Amino acid sequence: MIPISEKMLELGEKSSVIREIFEYGNRRRAEIGAENVFDFSLGNPSVPAPPEVNAAIRELLDGDAVSVHGYTSAPGDMNTRRAVAEYLCKTHGASLKAENIYMTCGAAASLTATLNAICVPGDEVIALAPFFPEYRVFAEKAGAVLVAVKCREHDMQIDVSALDAAINCKTKAIIINSPNNPTGVVYPEETIKEISNILKKRSAEYGKPIYIIADEPYRELVYDGHVKVPFIPNYYDETVVCYSFSKSLSLPGERIGYVAVGDKCTEWKRLFAAICGAGRSLGFVCAPSLFQKIVPKCLGKTADISIYKKNRDILVGALTKYGYYVIRADGAFYLFVKSPEADAAAFCEKAKKYELLLVPSDSFSFPGYVRIAYCVGTDMIERSLPAFEALAKEYGLK
């Protein structure tokens, strides 16, 4: 066997569960026709980018022929960084300037740059289960140990006392992802305040900041006017915001996002420099230039998320009626549904008989549930309902 990195090999060889289900779906689509397969496996936006995106691209292509595709400085195009900062000030009452913004190749890059900047060997990073499986990959590559703290099962809200109990002198950061993948849950202001108070106390106790990494690719995907997604830096100074335009602008393949480090972070300039240094060492030269430059023209725009709202409402209504236990989902485009048997993978196998492709929650570090990604066509959802109903009947749910 060639003596290469076993860890990297394992990451490359271990096909993700989600990917396997998607590949199974491809085979079934070929066998029985795409319209007969109800594939809820992938969190891939199904709504096109808002028209402003392609209009901005066309406009840029008509401009300076060299600079449009040229290098920007490593932290990003100054005009873009300024526009992002101004947008965050205006929208959230933040206090940010261009100097606080580092443009990245999407949320994954935002997270890896941040984690590699702040972590030293032996550090612990807390994630709130269920969570996006790559958090573990990113934290471990940064030399940290990922510590999972389970959410409260009945509503998948943060169990604040369990979080408090998990913090120790090795805790470097807590990743908060709201609206959440895979649950769709939004953490309310009250929870953010409670966590902030705990972290302030604990940071003082240990004499060093414990960071909140606010992973916010779904920030704009909330469907009811009364639901607010708190802007965490307004509550807790030691917050690093990791954002991506993948979901809000339906640009997941283009890899464009940012990190925001506010002036109130302790030694914020050093923290910011370390994030830039980490990005450099990981091989991120600059965020894609053309897509950096569309950002100022598209801030505040979103893809047509009313489609996701409609999908959610149809599914939540129907699944609840059929007897499934559905976690209240105020945002993102996921439903988290309790498996009628303890083994969610076994449930997903049975669901396949009805051509329903669901993702068991085990890979999100919270067994016993399934994730339903509803970023699909509304017509598919409507066609899938009898299958969900028949599956519920098989389990005698109602």
Add this chain to the structure above:
Amino acid sequence: MIPISEKMLELGEKSSVIREIFEYGNRRRAEIGAENVFDFSLGNPSVPAPPEVNAAIRELLDGDAVSVHGYTSAPGDMNTRRAVAEYLCKTHGASLKAENIYMTCGAAASLTATLNAICVPGDEVIALAPFFPEYRVFAEKAGAVLVAVKCREHDMQIDVSALDAAINCKTKAIIINSPNNPTGVVYPEETIKEISNILKKRSAEYGKPIYIIADEPYRELVYDGHVKVPFIPNYYDETVVCYSFSKSLSLPGERIGYVAVGDKCTEWKRLFAAICGAGRSLGFVCAPSLFQKIVPKCLGKTADISIYKKNRDILVGALTKYGYYVIRADGAFYLFVKSPEADAAAFCEKAKKYELLLVPSDSFSFPGYVRIAYCVGTDMIERSLPAFEALAKEYGLK
């Protein structure tokens, strides 16, 4: 002091020498007018992308509105990977299929994914000085030690016996960058054959492959018909090609490139999987989607490199006439010129009096020279010649 990664902080805080010179240039341009500053500091293409690039973008924007900006699979869009493989087969007689190609966010990402895949702690990676300073950053982040082997001073060709002497049981890979940054040198077939023979012998001796990492962003930038850039996998099986379209298509800011791992690499599927795994752990989800999709339409096209050839010819002719010692440069867009005094930084300071902005070679791990990046307007080069001449006279070069 906040307990974050000192290494990443240092990388982020230590402004590169090149960047400092460029910033100095900005100040001088503001003070005395852009036309009076002769800035040869940055390797930033000055020639626009070929028209096929923007035409392909416009065509893609008219196509499917969701998939154009959607995720591709992690190793890349299958159509793009197939097109790259076919192009390499046709152009270099390679034996590659889509499965051998991993699309990346540019050459830096190609290198970091490869280095993080193959390196384990204690490994050594050899770079041939002078070399691109980020090689050290990338190798060290991957847990390896970078070992510099100096080229022969009179022509900056590889000192094959010095290379042989530097190889030991810890050697994991040798980075070969041809055409070279910062020298512009192309390594001829004979040298590649000699190195291949050495590496075959040494790999057999140690019972494990020693890789060549062929870093080839400048492959197409050669200016004389008789100069060939050997395609290294044709000579040595254990070669990983790291390519970028930054220079050939003048798309440096868009971050698009690839890694090619041929079937003849030992256990190539495991090696390829580890590279994909490393890319994943570093935060590269997929290469930018729109730019992946233009690749099949632009393979074999280049920006108008005749401008670079013209620049090179003017500069080499003039500098030689003024008495400078100029390394023979067959490719890339750099000249490597001997400093008339031992301290290249002191020489660069004197050059500033004539508004000439040159980069001392120390940061390329080969003191005593300066790098002149001639990817600038021909008019600036012509205006700069009296300054080069006056500077030569100050040193009594001729």
